[in-house]
Amino acid sequence: MSVSVPLKAALRGRCGVCSEGKLFEGFLTLKSRCDHCGQDFTVADTADGPAFFVGFFIMIVLAPFYFILPVAEIPISAKVLGYGVVLAATVGLAYWLLPLAKAVLFNLQIYHRAEQAQFEDQAPK
Ligand SMILES: [Zn+2]
Structure with a gap:
């Protein structure tokens, strides 16, 4: 299987292993396991990774507008409308991208069976 399988499944909000079962039971709340293949969804955790990437993406794309609007030579009503x-756009992009980013990071974790790093002498044998 190629790496595009978990990515395509993530864009549809589906399991990164079987591409069929739904990932989410709420807006950003994952189900405990896949309804289709039984994959345990508690084995991985994206933590704040999706918020980090989405936040930086939105900042890079939209921050210039927050700086340009105050110095633009336009009527105050246009500035208020611009803000x-x-x-x-900031709120809309965040709500649109957060579930996608979480699904992508989560699917890549379960697809590649990624685990938290451990020291060799503390790893389970
Ligand atoms: Zn599945």
Whole structure:
């Protein structure tokens, strides 16, 4: 299987192992296991990784607008409208991208059976 399998499944919110079972039971809450293949979803944890990547992406894309609007030579009403649009884009992008980023990171973890790093002398034998 290629690495695109878990990525394509993530874009559809599906399990990274079988590509069939749903990942989420809530907006960002994962199910405890896959309904289709039985994959245990508690073996991996994305922690704050999705928020980190999404936050930085949004900052890189939209931060220039927050700096340009105050110095732009446009009427104050246009600035207020501009801030409204940029704020809505910030919130909208965050809500749209967070589940996708979480699904991608989670699917890559379970697909590659990634685990938390351990010292060799503390690893289970
Ligand atoms: Zn599955």
